[in-house]
Each structure stands twice: as structure tokens, then as C-alpha cells.
Amino acid sequence: MVDHAAALTTRGVAHDFGEVRALDGITLTVGPTERVALLGRNGSGKTTLLRIASTQIRPDEGRVTVCGIDLASSPASVRERIGVVFQSPALDTALTAREALRLQAALVRLPRSERSPRIADALADAGLTDRADDRLGTFSGGMARRLDLARGLLHRPALALLDEPTTGLDPIARDAFWAVLDRRRTDGAQIVATHLMDEAARCDRVVILDAGRVVADDTPTALTAALGADALWLDTDDADVLAATLTAEGVPAQAIDGRVLVRTPDARERVAALYARPDVRGVSIQPPTLDDVFAARVSARPEAR
Incomplete structure (x- = not known):
């Protein structure tokens, strides 16, 4: 049964890389404006799950839907509804910040009438209005990361997938990055893969993966209270x-x-x-x-x- 109100549903999702089972029967439901942290050691299956949800690879078993749309039969429709922020900024350093956002607006087929105001909002969100026409090669790591997040959220996706997005950022840059995420909470669901417990604590739910399986799924408060x-x-x-x-x-x-x-x-x-x-x-x-x-x-x- 598909939950059409959910941003993401997975049912019995499994995936192998050769003889290694990266995911082993993952079943999850993420609400339309829910923020979920994915925790797990390297190799636990976090990135594989995000790659499947972002249509980069197909699962070997199980079913995935985004906003009620089946990923296997309608990947193009799913891609219209998601925003992805990878572990490293997906930006062309030869472009200016404004040019990078214009390119993204074209790629996600934003109506032309909406592009200029959306780009202005994205630059403001990232705190880069005064650097809009500077080339990305001159940006610090934190600035590039904030712009990459603004790029991923430019079209107000129903589901934002973020794979360890603050890796390598100092605490001030991390706070600025999360401030952008906070301002976009009502646009759609956010799934954040992270190794940082303070980031997980900022989420509505924490899902812990181990050996490709879900070993915990609850609110941060409930999970800690359960330890007694x-x-x-x-x-x-x-x-x-x-x-x-x-x-x-x-x-x-x-x-x-x-x-x-x-x-x-x-x-x-x-x-x-x-x-x-x-x-x-x-x-x-x-x-x-x-x-x-x-x-x-x-x-x-x-x-x-």
C-alpha cells in the first residue's frame, strides 16, 4: 500500500553490490514536511539509500515511491520533486553564483517568470547576495556549501536528500548551512545523512542503519529515553x-x-x-x-x- 501523503516510502528495499548486501529490507515512511536524520557508520547503507531515492540506481528488491509516484515506473516525475545535495558541492567554479542558479533553474524547468525572484531568494538564503556575480572559484568552502544547498532547494522540492552535507565545514559554516535548511522546513521533507549527533538531534526523527538494516527509528527524545x-x-x-x-x-x-x-x-x-x-x-x-x-x-x- 502506498501512502500518497508521504514524501518518501520504501517497502522491503534491498540492494547488492556484487556479494555485498548494502541494503537489506529497508522499510520507511517520511512525512511531507518531516526532517529525518540517517545515522550509521561508513558502509551502513546511508548513501545507497539516498542514491536509490534520487533515482541514481534502482533497488534489486522492494518498492520506492516519492509523493505517491513509483520510482521504478516514473523516475522522471520523481526527479521533478526532489532536490539533492551531494557530499561535495556540485558546482562549476568557472560560473558566478547567479549563473549557477540560473543553470539550475533551467535544469529543473522553473517557469521563466519565477526564475529571477527564486534566484534572489536563494542568494539571500545563502547570505550571498553581495557575492552574486563573483565566480565560485573565489568562494570559501562554507560559501560554496551554502550555495550548493540553495541550488538543491531552488525549486522548493517536496523531498530534499542531503548526503553528509556539512562534511569539512567549521562550526560557524555548519550553523549557517543549517540556518538555510531551517528556513526551508515548510517547503517539503528533508532527509539528512550525517555522522554528527548534534545534527541528528535537530531532526524530527532519527533512523539508524547498520549492515543495511534499520536498527532504530524514533524521535531523538524517545531514543535517548529508552536507554533509561x-x-x-x-x-x-x-x-x-x-x-x-x-x-x-x-x-x-x-x-x-x-x-x-x-x-x-x-x-x-x-x-x-x-x-x-x-x-x-x-x-x-x-x-x-x-x-x-x-x-x-x-x-x-x-x-x-
Whole structure:
């Protein structure tokens, strides 16, 4: 059954690259103005899923629809409704910013009467109005990334697909990039593949992929709440020894980067006793985070793809 109100639906989508199964039965529904984060290690299937949704490749199994349109039978109609931002800017550095947007307007067949105002809006969104007639070869990485996003959203797509779009940007450039995304929230759905948990936390839903399968799908709040217990981080002179000692005493502990992580339902009640230990120099309490969710849901095997 197809959800015609959804920006994207996938049903049992699978895809192989030779003997490697990149996607293994992916079933998702993305609402018309929903922002969804795709999380997963390298090789988890994020990029493959976005390549399928953007009509670059066809799945070996399953069905995909965009706004109720079947991807296999009507790829051209699907392409009219999507905007894509790749891992690297898809821009010709010999063009000016305005020329790049004019080219995009022609490619997506924007009516001529709409092109000038849309381009002006896109330049303003990207904070590049005063650089509109400068060649892209003179732009910083952050400026080029913002323009690339404005290019991908120029035609107000019903579904924007963004594959690790802020890779390589400094924090200020990343904030500016997300500000553009925020201003376009009501135009359509956004699917953002990312490795950054703070970016995932800005989304309505987080979908975690592992070995081509969905291993988590919920709101950031619900995912962290499901972990339950707070984490206790212990400062000590020898994390390995302390972790082994606590585990032997019946307190689950793990040495991580020179500190010891303790996660138990009665974590807060243990603080005083842990402070009193001579082998503990300090204790800090941390509620569950998306990093914890990711670590709990993703298998600890070597990256395969």
C-alpha cells in the first residue's frame, strides 16, 4: 500500500553490490514536511539509500515511491520533486553564483517568470547576495556549501536528500548551512545523512542503519529515553584496572578513553559510594545521549563497506 501523503516510502528495499548486501529490507515512511536524520557508520547503507531515492540506481528488491509516484515506473516525475545535495558541492567554479542558479533553474524547468525572484531568494538564503556575480572559484568552502544547498532547494522540492552535507565545514559554516535548511522546513521533507549527533538531534526523527538494516527509528527524545539509566563517568589513574575491579564487584563498568563508564538503573544512588573510593578522583553524571543510543544499537564489527 502506498501512502500518497508521504514524501518518501520504501517497502522491503534491498540492494547488492556484487556479494555485498548494502541494503537489506529497508522499510520507511517520511512525512511531507518531516526532517529525518540517517545515522550509521561508513558502509551502513546511508548513501545507497539516498542514491536509490534520487533515482541514481534502482533497488534489486522492494518498492520506492516519492509523493505517491513509483520510482521504478516514473523516475522522471520523481526527479521533478526532489532536490539533492551531494557530499561535495556540485558546482562549476568557472560560473558566478547567479549563473549557477540560473543553470539550475533551467535544469529543473522553473517557469521563466519565477526564475529571477527564486534566484534572489536563494542568494539571500545563502547570505550571498553581495557575492552574486563573483565566480565560485573565489568562494570559501562554507560559501560554496551554502550555495550548493540553495541550488538543491531552488525549486522548493517536496523531498530534499542531503548526503553528509556539512562534511569539512567549521562550526560557524555548519550553523549557517543549517540556518538555510531551517528556513526551508515548510517547503517539503528533508532527509539528512550525517555522522554528527548534534545534527541528528535537530531532526524530527532519527533512523539508524547498520549492515543495511534499520536498527532504530524514533524521535531523538524517545531514543535517548529508552536507554533509561544515566551514565556515570569516573576519573581515575588507571581506567582499565578500575573498570575490571567494579565489574568484579557486580557493577557493570567499561574503560573508555582513560575514563570509566558506569551505567546502571541506580546510577545516581551510587555516586556517594563511588566518590568515597580511593581509586576514584571524580564522578560526573550524564543523561543518555544519541551517542549512547548509537553505541548501543550499532554492532561493534569492523566497517565492511
